[in-house]
Amino acid sequence: MTDSSPQSPKQILNRLAAPQSKRLRASGWLSVLSALIWPVQAAVVGLVLGHLVAPGVSPALSPLAGALCFVALALVRIALDWAAQKLGADAAEAIVIHARSRLVAQAARQATGAAALSPAHSAALVAEKLAALTPWATRYQPSFMRARIVPLAFLVIAATQSWVVALILLIAGPLIPIFMALIGMAAQQASEKQMIEIGALNSLLIDRIAAMSDLRLLGAEGRAREVLKDKTEDLRRRTMAVLRVAFLSSTVLELFSALGVAMVAMYVGFSLIGWMHFGTWGAPMTPATGIFLLMIAPEFFQPLRDLAAAWHDRAAALAVGSELDTAETEIEAARKILGDGGAGQPLAGGILRWQGLRLRPARDAAPIALPDGAVAPGEAVAITGPSGVGKTTLLSALAGLLESESGTIEWGTDVLDAQSADAWRAGLGWLPQVPRFADTSLRGLITLGREGDLDGALSAAAAQDIIAGLPGGLETRLGDMGGGVSGGEARRLLIARAHYARRPLLLADEPTADLDPDTAAKVIAGLVALREAGITLIVASHDPALVAAMDRAIALEGVA
């Protein structure tokens, strides 16, 4: 998917971060500035120790004054780091909020049946995955900036005192990324050879926990445990085989920085003792300079270590960035519902007619043409036809939940379009095949927070027995999967909602599918009661009992 995208993952990240690029740059520069205070601290220590060894050679600085200077400079460093991190965190927050808000708002307006990603997938992307952008902004970005600037600056500073020290650092420094890259490739190969998938251990566990009831019924709990143990042990051995190669890369970093420091120490030592007389631009090396150079050396390598430590943050953010980009592109391409989905003033109503409709039932499906139709107020009409013929698709289009490829839908004198959609839907009730409830009370579900006759609605839908059977009655919270009520009961509750709302038109999608005859009869009775209350019904179904209970049927079969 990402191949067809014109932007590389890196460009995508940069685009996401663009509105915050100023803050991110400022954060990076502050962290660079903080790192550059170290040479000053090193000079202070150099002067203190230099004065103790060879009074008079360099400017004098007492240990106490030097220590105070050292701590004071450290405080400045801490303050700069603090500011850098604060800026980075603020930028990260803004980037993440922006990305999340955009994705939520766009994904929520996709037409039904047109979702580019499953809701669970989208929700995971919005929540956990996008959180990976934070460490990228707060840790990787400033460490990248430091790695580009600080070693170079230290090299120049070291070179002003001794070109030999600069040379040692110059050789050791750039060798690190080369070796790390080589080892990184070897590690990649090793992990491919060992076939280690990230999260494999978790899948092993999840699989068994999800199957726990089955395992118990099969008396296989002990056996499954042994298998899990063996597999985990096997995976551990293979993981260690990969790590043995992968850890070489950080060892190279350690090795070169340790050797760099050791060589600087030895060179400085030999120079000070008087056995070496080169590399200091002619002047003899003073003890203060020696200490200074020794302290610079390890910090020369520090930005590289920081960058290596933050490399994982970069990789994670790149992966999330391209996933986000793919999701956004696909959501952009998916069709949207008409209008905003907000509340509206109901339209005048009248005869509902549709003409020349061509609809796309799913994202990549070819459009299907549907026969024209009209439904008068108060009528009860069944839309019939075999599954897949477009019954659900037609209902979605009539509710403005799906844009049609061509054709018009009118209700009285009003035409359904993006402007009228919210008001259009204010006159509709909706009974989906699989009701999904938000985490709300039964009362909230039925009343939608509006005033009305709740008892009347429940008795008209003959739904009191459902309420009576639930421990919390009307205050029972249903949760996402409708916990506590069966599919048939959920539909009867939604019929009670239609009675309560008294909107002039109800669209119902296969309201009796998968129900036993008793429950189906109750659902049909509830629908008939709605019709008797003067509400127009359009019901998609191939259940003969339900179709017979309607005034007439519109058959969708036979039209291609």
Add this chain to the structure above:
Amino acid sequence: MSVLLGLAWRLIVQQKWAFSRGLILSFIVLAMGAALLGLSGWLVTAAGAAGITGIALNIFEPSAGVRGLALGRAAGRYGERLLTHDATLRALADLRLSLMDGVARRPHEEQARLRGAEALNRMTSDVDALDGLLLRLIVPFLAGGMAQLAALLMLWWLESLPVGLSVFAIYLIGGGGGLIWVARAARHQARAAETALQAIRTRTLELLRGRADLAVSGQLQSEINRALEEVTAEARARRTLEALDRRIGAVIGLTTALAAGAALAIAGQMAASGQITPARAAIGFFVALALAESVMLLRRGMAEIGRMQEAGARVVELARTPERPIAPTQAHPVADAPLLRVRDLSFTRPGASGPVFAELNFELHRGETLFLTGPSGAGKSTALAVLAGLLPTSEGTCSVLGETLAHWPETDLRRHLTMVPQRSQLIGGSVAENLALAVPAGELLSQKAAEAALRAVSLDRVLAARGGFEARLNEGGSGLSGGQSKRLALARAALRNPDILLLDEPTEGLDAATARATLEGLRALLPEAGFVIVSHRSPDRDFADREIALTRRCPAQHRAKNTSRRKNT
């Protein structure tokens, strides 16, 4: 914090050897780092002094020492990382096993809840959160403490007690005290941030799933706004965590600077007054500087401590699930008793006002198929779970082979009775691995029996095309269609060769012909077994010998009418 310490102790005790060798090497690496910088500082300063005074200095041995320490430290670091990761992987493997054991001991209905996507997600993210417990918290803390103690002794010996003590005290207060302070503050904040993140996910999920319904009821815009509010709320919670992280960084920076500054001031004064040489004074400063590594390593662990505490508390709670009550007596099956005898059986959920089902009465004999009917929500699945011994009986009696259900020890019961739940689960791996779960521990899967079982559910040919027993299934057994998974679960249960087989919607997702063939295949394979089938499909009803209706709740109104109608078969 006590949760984490308890958990860490548990993990360490199980992997003593792996843990202690990792810890010792971590300490050695820290010590070598301090020695390297201290020796380098001494070397440079001493050389400076020798250069000025002209006093001879053996520089070769110390410089060889510097080289050796540099190489040794890099090698040690490599070994340390390997060993600590190895110890962590082993500890996490133990943790996963105890999680599994804990879930296995939970009551049936809770297990059903735990296998929801949300709960599974949380469980794995909890285990993942704990991978830093040994690696980034316990090992660095102990190794750092050991390095500090070693440094205290070295500095005492080389310089003076005040230098050693002040460095030690500053690190103790800054590192140790800082850690405790962070641990206290972080848990609450990490919990808030995690709850906020969950809220984003839940709200988004509800929004996206219900978007059609919300749009029609005119609530889509307001629900989008509610989701966006969760996004801002999470950012607020996150901000306090970030601020805490900054404070950790500042405390560590200040600790290091104060320790090095104190060493410089005290040892420097001693050198200035001639008590020690300047070179020895340098050692104190450089060692104090190098010890910064011991707290730096803790930094990431400290940033994660809140999340670890939350995750640890949940994991420990699951892992500590008490053993299932053991059946008080041994089972004494009666030879000629009916397979199942159920008298006035009912089940009431704790706290509910009425029973889920009540007054169930029937007998099941060898070779018989019983069909349990009832409207949706009448408690058919619950009834099967009670018959299978997964749920306790509330009233009435149920005996299996003449012995009361509750008197059967778990393993004995499973030898005679099994059930295929409506949402039966397969596991990732080969078909053979899935079937092998049905075989008693210590026995091998018989190729012949397995083939017969697959043939009985007409799955042999379907699977043969995909590699037969070696056909791979993905996580959760995905890769097969719904109907194929169901049939594989049926075959797996049939391999147990049970006396009683309880089937919940066994033909869901199968076309009529396959459904019929599958049930007949099972019957032919297990001619002596008694079947109890719950299904809403009429072909299954035709297959049964007898039918029993289960009515929902309110037994006062609808007495469970046990219209046992024996058909002519």
